[in-house]
Amino acid sequence: MVGIDWFLGLSAVMFTIGVVGVLIRRNAIVIFMCAELMLNAVNLSLVSFASYYGNISGQILVFFALAVAAAEAVVGLAIIIAIFRNNLTVDVSKINLLRW
């Protein structure tokens, strides 16, 4: 069995890839997907801690995080649809109403 540090390292790498995606992409939907990537990286480290400590509470927390992620995806995609209806684009560099 591999040690917990491998799981934490994998989680760190995936979180960083998510950060890079949020920063360099311009499509709002892809930015949203990269946020899901970061969420999943943190979920992985929570599950690995829960399993290695033999404590169930971390997995319960991941369960609730999944429920919150589902709610967040629904509301976020609704906001993206509303923005698309107003602007006919989801490119975040062209949505500059509040930019000076």
Added chain:
Amino acid sequence: MIVYLFMMLAVLAVGSALAVVINKNVINSALFLVLNLVSLAGLFLVLNAQFLAIIQVLVYAGAIMVLFLFVIMLLNVENEEKLFDKFRVKYFLTFLLAIGVMGQIFYSITGAADMLPAISENMAYVGTVEAVGDVLYTKYLFPFELTAILLTAAIVGALMIAQHKIKRTDEI
């Protein structure tokens, strides 16, 4: 055997995560995200968290990604053709920030290296559906019920936001 399984799933997860970021086509990004979520479910199985692995496939790779694909097809989003065709200062700054973030996380992991747990002997029993349900319906019953209110509020809010009729303006 477990080590090879972990390596395979880890390479798959990191590669598909990179493909999500790099791909110019939005639908390809979404499908690579599905691959990433499924490989994470495999990693949960390696960690003996069977319940969460099933939930990951059902909720994330099933429900949420179908929602994403549905919205992408509904909006017919254009591809980002000029994603990497010229060097921008933004990419360099992002690279520096990514190095900083990853360095900080690895620094904190190595700083706490002697506090990290060794493998627990009851790891095989802790993630089964029986064990999770046993705790979820007794100790964590109240937050579990609150989740229902959260999901109802999210559905009502999404309906309110997406249904709202707005006068379309010509300026972008």
